[in-house]
Amino acid sequence: MDSIDLEVLKSCARWLADGHRCELVTVIRTWGSSPRPEGAMLAVRDDGHVIGSVSGGCIEDDLIARARENGISRVFPEIVRYGITADEAHRFGLPCGGTIELAIEPLSETSRIPELLDRLAARQLVARRLQLATGEVSYLPAGPGMSLQVSESVLTTVHGPRWRLLIIGAGQLSRFLAQIAVGMDYHVTVCDPRDEYRDTWDELPGVELVREMPDDHVVAMQPDSRSAIIALTHDPKLDDLALMEALRSDAFYVGAIGSRVNNAKRRERLKLFELTDAQLEKLHGPVGIYIGSKTPAEIAISILAEMTAAKNGVALPDAVRVARAKEGIPRSGGDACAAEHGGDSSSSA
Incomplete structure (x- = not known):
């Protein structure tokens, strides 16, 4: 696109x-x-x-x-x-x-x-x-x-692209996210060291795929105020160290997929790396805004909507954030899977 x-x-x-x-x-x-x-x-x-x-x-x-x-x-x-x-x-x-x-x-x-x-x-x-x-x-x-x-x-x-987006994880959601972000004039990089994900990744015009460890790539890219980093693997070994480096940087947006429970556990783990409360406050997790999204394409829109608001300096009300919006929503049947997603379904990352 x-x-x-x-x-x-x-x-x-x-x-x-x-x-x-x-x-x-x-x-x-x-x-x-x-x-x-x-x-x-x-x-x-x-x-x-x-x-x-x-x-x-x-x-x-x-x-x-x-x-x-x-x-x-x-x-x-x-x-x-x-x-x-x-x-x-x-x-x-x-x-x-x-x-x-x-x-x-x-x-x-x-x-x-x-x-x-x-x-x-x-x-x-x-x-x-x-x-x-x-x-x-x-x-x-x-x-x-x-x-x-x-x-x-x-x-x-x-x-040319004046904004950069690093997506950690080469899953289906990452593909939709990358396609739309390219259309929004981002320079998009997808980082995944896992062979099983990279080998099934179809090349996308304007999207770079790299295989190094995500935290190494975050350090190398030197995120600035025009950079965004989103972790989508659900694997703490890949996400946590990269998020640690991202939260210490000047990136305007740092997000991570996962349920409210998993994101709370992630924040506790990140505290062990001596991140400050202010740095942890920068983490958008569960990622995205609540629009009832369930498919990878809808979830990508949810994430990019929140990222765009951050880019444009728009403060979103708590009511549209995933964690707050889902408080009190019963988890049953198909909604249980959706409730595990930062932008509403964990099965797609």
Whole structure:
């Protein structure tokens, strides 16, 4: 599963190769409320076909109409504003009188889109510098904290995974989790030293599979504030030491699968490694939010929802956390298995 931005860039390369003209549209500034953030991209083809999104739909409709009526006529990049007046804000569906500023770049061979795709395939984090007066493009390495920058003469956009996710365990749940996370622009690594799990793992585009011990890999990756680590093996020999290293790091999210009882036992074990109460408080376990999930795909969504909230600095109420939500829920029949899961079913990890 590609991210939306990667789908946009791949479509641009394909359209150019097929002889179409197209434009790359990037949100560069917003004022007031706006449906899409700075850096969001859309591509429009000369016949009005589009991929991606820069608004709730009305601006896309205007771009499509202009392409169908006039084709792609721009020669150089242009900065365009939508929603300057209250009437325009209403017309283009911008809430609360919001305004959005777009860079519209006509693409050609000199836009070097295939080169950008090659760099992204190599998992590079890349800054693309567009000279607004000429359309000339250059590339340079980008840092994780770098963001879109625009001046009177240059637009710099950042492409590639700025967030990292380490999944410990190569089970079925890990596969769903990895697929969705790649689509969310994470650089995903799955770590499992067990031959029986690695040998049945089918390669996933954009996902790296490593065989070393998880705690060694956590140390080697040097987790920072843009890193997440999730333990899914149910095996304390693999999970505990890795979690110990993760909780001592700056990772923004550390989670572990398992029931409330098993997670309580895990916390007691981790105390033996002299972790502080503050470090133990960082552990999300049972992992995920309670949405009644039972299948691996649903559980993956539950976990990623909680991880996304942590990434965006959103404090979730206790009522949606798995441990609190399951208090008082009777464990019977098929629900017993679900109750053993941090995101609701232990059999899938």
